[in-house]
Amino acid sequence: xxxxxxxxxxxxxxxxxxxxxxxxxxxxxxxxxxxxxxxxxxxxxxxxxxxxxxxxxxxxxxxxxxxxxxxxxxxxxxxxxxxxxxxxxxxxxxxxxxxxxxxxxxxxxxxxxxxxxxxxxxxxxxxxxxxxxxxxxxxxxxxxxxxxxxxxxxxxxxxxxxxxxxxxxxxxxxxxxxxxxxxxxxxxxxxxxxxxxxxxxxxxxxxxxxxxxxxxxxxxxxxxxxxxxxxxxxxxxxxxxxxxxxxxxxxxxxxxx
Numbered sequence: 532x533x534x535x536x537x538x539x540x541x542x543x544x545x546x547x548x549x550x551x552x553x554x555x556x557x558x559x560x561x562x563x564x565x566x567x568x569x570x571x572x573x574x575x576x577x578x579x580x581x582x583x584x585x586x587x588x589x590x591x592x593x594x595x596x597x598x599x600x601x602x603x604x605x606x607x608x609x610x611x612x613x614x615x616x617x618x619x620x621x622x623x624x625x626x627x628x629x630x631x632x633x634x635x636x637x638x639x640x641x642x643x644x645x646x647x648x649x650x651x652x653x654x655x656x657x658x659x660x661x662x663x664x665x666x667x668x669x670x671x672x673x674x675x676x677x678x679x680x681x682x683x684x685x686x687x688x689x690x691x692x693x694x695x696x697x698x699x700x701x702x703x704x705x706x707x708x709x710x711x712x713x714x715x716x717x718x719x720x721x722x723x724x725x726x727x728x729x730x731x732x733x734x735x736x737x738x739x740x741x742x743x744x745x746x747x748x749x750x751x752x753x754x755x756x757x758x759x760x761x762x763x764x765x766x767x768x769x770x771x772x773x774x775x776x777x778x779x780x781x782x783x784x785x786x787x788x
Contacts, residue, residue: 538627545628549690550716550728553624557615557671557723564611566673569640569746572608573599577788584770584787591646592738598647603639604766605748612640615671616750621725628727629667631754635762636666637769640673643745649681649736652705655751656730658698659768663759666730666751672720673746680745681737682720686713690732705733720747 536544545551572578579586579599585608589600606613615621616638625633655666676682689710696703710733718726728734739745753759760768774785 538630541627542630545727548687549732550685550687550726551624551628552718553725553727554721555723556620556624556725557618558620559723561611561615561618562673562722565609565615565748566746568609568611569642569673572602573642578602578608580788582782582785584773584785589647592648592740593646598644599642600647601639601641604637604762605640606635606638606750609640612638612748615748621669621671621750624725624727625667625669625752629665629752629754631665631756633667633752634755635750636663636753636759636765637751637762638748639750640746640748643681643736643739643747645739645742645744647681647739649738650734652707652710652733652735653703654695654705654731654733656694657700657702658694659700659760661760661764663753663757664730665754665757666759667753668728668730668749668751670718670720670726670728671748671750672722672724673748674744675722676718676720676745676747677741678717678719679739679741680743681739682745683718683726683734683736683747685716685718685726685728685732685734686710687716689713690729693731695731695733709733 585602587600588597591598606616670683695705695709777785
């Protein structure tokens with residue numbers, strides 16, 4: 532059996548490629564528990580409310596019908612998701628690529644039901660005051676991500692170009708030219724697999740054209756030496772942003788539940 536790479540070798544590879552894949556990192560019992568809790572939560576009409584700042588909606592690729600998309604945050608709702616976010620195996624993988632202790636900043640569970648449109652090419656870095664440049668996301672698969680279900684795609688080495696959008700605190704879609712010449716890597720994850728990448732890695736996902744959900748947890752951390760704003764401060768700022776966006780769409784009486 533081949534010996535696992537040393538932490539120094541792993542950090543070198545991560546710095547070069549911009550992502551790290553850790554197959555079967557999360558134990559099956561935790562994945563099964565998270566799926567069971569996700570199934571119960573999505574059936575809770577009190578939570579899955581268009582005016583709840585915790586949830587977001589998307590649209591069906593063909594019909595434009597609204598589709599429930601995600602819970603953000605999730606770890607305070609799901610003990611199993613919290614256990615995954617605090618998993619020693621995940622913490623070890625994050626320490627290996629960061630060379631530092633990981634500090635939780637953001638946590639969400641994306642359901643990506645059949646027919647869901649994908650995400651355009653973008654980076655996770657949002658230039659809010661205090662937003663950590665070391666912001667690093669672990670993508671944990673609850674369901675398999677096959678070709679038809681719209682897996683996340685990253686671009687090997689493209690993170691080295693740094694921030695590719697205006698540093699104005701807004702979300703920006705990136706032009707296809709920004710990843711021209713970089714290898715596209717679809718993350719065909721199996722349940723329990725983890726992919727880790729940083730805030731400057733351009734990524735996207737295609738629509739889910741399969742008949743099954745493609746549920747992934749996206750748990751984001753910052754290195755302890757560069758934590759920026761902690762999780763509570765992040766969500767205060769994020770909810771302020773969402774209220775402004777939803778208000779411009781005519782949604783009032785928003786709440787967080």
